[in-house]
Amino acid sequence: MRVIDVKKITETVANLCLKANCSLRADVLGRIKLAYKNETDKKAKAALKAIIKNAEIARREKLAICQDTGLPVVFVELGQDVMIKGDLRKAINSGVVKGYKKGDFRESIVCNPLARKGSSYSGAVIHTDIVKGSKVKIIVMPKGFGCENKSRLKMFLPTAGIEEIKEFVIESVKLAGPDACPPYVVGVGIGGGAELASLLAKKVLLRKLPIQKGDTLRSRVLSLRPGTVPFLEIELLKAINSLKIGPMGLGGKTTALAVNIETYPTHIAGLPVAVNLSCHALRSATAIL
Amino acid sequence: MKKEIKDQYNHFKSLTAGEEIKFSGIIYTARDQAHKRLINDLSKGKKRLFDIKGAVLYYCGPTKAPKGKVIGSCGPTTSSRMDEFTPFLLRKGLKGMIGKGRRSKEVIAAIKRYKAVYFLAPSGCGALVSKYVKKAEPVAYADLGPEQILRLEVKCLPLIVAIDSKGKDIYGED
Numbered sequence: 001m002r003v004i005d006v007k008k009i010t011e012t013v014a015n016l017c018l019k020a021n022c023s024l025r026a027d028v029l030g031r032i033k034l035a036y037k038n039e040t041d042k043k044a045k046a047a048l049k050a051i052i053k054n055a056e057i058a059r060r061e062k063l064a065i066c067q068d069t070g071l072p073v074v075f076v077e078l079g080q081d082v083m084i085k086g087d088l089r090k091a092i093n094s095g096v097v098k099g100y101k102k103g104d105f106r107e108s109i110v111c112n113p114l115a116r117k118g119s120s121y122s123g124a125v126i127h128t129d130i131v132k133g134s135k136v137k138i139i140v141m142p143k144g145f146g147c148e149n150k151s152r153l154k155m156f157l158p159t160a161g162i163e164e165i166k167e168f169v170i171e172s173v174k175l176a177g178p179d180a181c182p183p184y185v186v187g188v189g190i191g192g193g194a195e196l197a198s199l200l201a202k203k204v205l206l207r208k209l210p211i212q213k214g215d216t217l218r219s220r221v222l223s224l225r226p227g228t229v230p231f232l233e234i235e236l237l238k239a240i241n242s243l244k245i246g247p248m249g250l251g252g253k254t255t256a257l258a259v260n261i262e263t264y265p266t267h268i269a270g271l272p273v274a275v276n277l278s279c280h281a282l283r284s285a286t287a288i289l
Numbered sequence: 290m291k292k293e294i295k296d297q298y299n300h301f302k303s304l305t306a307g308e309e310i311k312f313s314g315i316i317y318t319a320r321d322q323a324h325k326r327l328i329n330d331l332s333k334g335k336k337r338l339f340d341i342k343g344a345v346l347y348y349c350g351p352t353k354a355p356k357g358k359v360i361g362s363c364g365p366t367t368s369s370r371m372d373e374f375t376p377f378l379l380r381k382g383l384k385g386m387i388g389k390g391r392r393s394k395e396v397i398a399a400i401k402r403y404k405a406v407y408f409l410a411p412s413g414c415g416a417l418v419s420k421y422v423k424k425a426e427p428v429a430y431a432d433l434g435p436e437q438i439l440r441l442e443v444k445c446l447p448l449i450v451a452i453d454s455k456g457k458d459i460y461g462e463d
Contacts, residue, residue, distance in 0.1 A: 047411070050447075054414035064352045064362035067415040104353035104361055106435045116322065119434035144413075146367045146389075178460060179367050179390030181413035248412050249390065249460060250449070281413045 002079075002134045004289060006086030009138070012287050013095025016140035017072065018103050020285035021064045024055040028185075028257070028282045030211040035183060035247075035254040044252025048183075051247065051280055062103070066281045069105035070142030072096045072124040075203065081134035089126060096140075097121045108145070127199065139206060141284040147184065147277045150176040153198055156271040162227065165190070165273055166236060172275040173240050173256065178249015181279030184256045185209065186240065189274040191264035201276035204262040206284050233259045247280070257282075301384060301406040304450045306457040311445040312408070316347040316387060318439040320366055323430055324374040327438075331381055338429040338438065342382030348389075350435040351425075352415070360425045360441070362415030365389040368407070372396050379403040391460050392452060401456030408448040409459075421446040 029052070036048040058065040074092050078084070084091075100107075100121040107119040131137075152172045156164060169188055176184065189200025224231040236259040246252030257280065266272060304310065317339060319327060331341065348368050352361030368388030375386070376399040384405045389412035392400075400407055411417055424442035431437050451459045 050411045050414050050417060054411070054417040057420065058362070058416040061416065063355070063358075063416040063419065065416060066413055067349065067351050067362040067364050068366070069352060069362075104355045106350060106352040106361075108350075108435065119436070149367070177391060179369055181389065248409065248449075279413050 002082045003085055004082055004136060006084060006088065006091035008289060009084070009088065009091040009136075010095040010098060012138055012289060013074065013092050013140060014099035014102065016138060016285040016287055017096055017099025017105075017142070018062075020140050020142050020283045021069050021103055021105060022062050023059050023285075024065055025282060025284060027209040027211060028280075029055055031209045031257045032183070032280060034211055035257060039247075039252050039254055041246065041250075041252035043248075043250040044246045044254060047247035047250060048254065064103065064105055065283065066144055066279075067106060068144045068146065069100065069103070069108060070144050070283065071109070071148065072100070072121075073141040073143050073202070074124050074126045075139040075141070075206070076126065076128045077131045077137040078128055079133040079135045080130050082136055088128075092126055093122050093124055096124045127203075136289040137286065138289070139284055139286045141206065143202070144181070144279050144281060147176070147180040147279040150180050150277045151198070151201070151275060153194060153272065153274045155194065156273055158269055158271050160271055162232065166232070166239065168273055169236055169259070169275055170239050170243070172277070173245070174243060176277055178245055180277060181281065182245050182249060182256070183247055183254045183280050185278040185282045186236070186256050186259045187276040187278065188236075188259065188261040189264075189276070190261060190272070191266040192272060193266075194272050196264060197272035197274035198276070200262040200264060201274035204260040205276060205278050205282060207260045209258045229261050229263060233261050302404055302454045304406055304453050306450050306453045306459045308450040310448050310450065312448050313444050313446070314345070314442070316345045316385075316441050316443060317428065318349045318351065318363075318437075318441060319346045320348050320350050320436050321370055322433050322436045323438050324371050324378075326430055326433075328374050328377055331377075339440065341378060343384050344382070345385035345387065346378070346383060347387040347410070347441065349387075351419075351439070352435075354425065358419070360419050360422045362419055363422060364415030364418050365410040365412055368392060375399065379405055387448060392458070397452055397456050397458055400452050401454065404454040406450060406454055407452040409451045410446065410448055418446070
């Protein structure tokens with residue numbers, strides 16, 4: 001059995017916190033640059049340019065991309081043939097504190113959600129999966145709360161049609177409007193129970209965004225089968241971008257950068273659908289030990 | 290060329306929704322908990338922390354200032370969370386607000402009534418915004434940590450007029 005000391009975990013998490021908060025994901029930045037190229041609206045183009053410039057400054061000067069350095073969400077895929085020597089949860093939280101301190105990030109966490117006193121770094125949300133193998137995968141996702149506040153969950157009837165789901169997703173983006181830093185990445189979780197649908201909606205934001213050259217959406221739709229998840233993703237992206245909320249909510253054709261959907265088996269009596277929006281500063285960093 | 294305006298609020302009245310400006314002057318950071326306390330203190334007539342009359346509030350909780358920098362990342366937070374507190378502050382003389390996103394009908398009406406202005410700052414661009422901050426000093430509620438009130442001196446901060454003193458809203462449906 002492979003043994004990994006918790007010190008290694010702490011060190012890794014600290015580095016991931018720094019990387020995620022200061023270096024915008026290459027796929028996200030690439031998608032924004034593509035949107036900038038395709039955007040024709042003057043204000044939208046200027047807003048996208050500011051976003052690109054912001055990412056460059058953040059990377060160069062090791063500044064946080066956004067002052068909201070987020071709720072640190074940590075996904076751990078723990079190989080079942082690995083033995084962690086020490087307290088894993090404690091090690092992850094220590095890593096978050098270490099990384100956030102080093103980066104001079106914001107103490108956005110209140111340990112008591114009701115009393116709301118004593119802001120700090122600690123209190124990462126940790127999701128652990130036991131998986132096959134002898135490796136440990138750690139993903140740190142600092143989730144901004146402006147967009148997190150726009151999350152929604154609806155328990156549909158099992159007889160609900162795909163049109164109703166589409167309407168719910170589009171409505172969620174409409175409700176967020178210009179408030180939560182569009183262009184968004186829209187995470188949708190379908191199936192499981194209430195908690196899993198919500199988790200899927202967030203976790204699917206980690207999926208690498210496609211960087212297509214030019215506007216190939218049309219041809220992609222034609223090549224996909226209606227009713228399938230990839231088809232639905234493209235359809236929804238088109239519908240959301242026709243809302244013309246645009247970057248900073250000032251109009252233009254870039255309201256969302258992508259729609260990512262994840263599904264899971266569910267019960268015959270229901271159909272849970274969750275939406276988790278990410279602002280344009282979709283941040284995460286991954287390491288495999 | 291974008292118009293450069295100073296923080297004297299007689300400049301504010303001439304601004305129109307949609308207009309892009311460069312703002313230079315003093316702004317005070319204040320977000321959720323600071324608003325709650327500010328209202329409480331002002332209602333009780335507690336001693337003034339700073340003059341709200343003619344002031345500009347910036348809905349922002351920055352990251353810590355790294356060594357050698359004036360301030361950390363400091364973009365705007367969602368303004369609508371401050372909506373329930375804003376009409377009171379406008380009545381007390383608040384003249385400008387900087388944030389991101391929409392405002393409530395009540396806020397828009399109060400902005401019109403008290404001839405104030407609501408601006409948008411580059412949202413989700415905290416590293417970029419930090420470049421326009423020349424000075425930052427704590428003013429009140431230090432125990433609130435990132436939510437404390439800071440006095441910021443900004444130079445040529447790019448803003449967009451979102452709601453002007455006539456109540457015209459950039460996000461309005463007309």
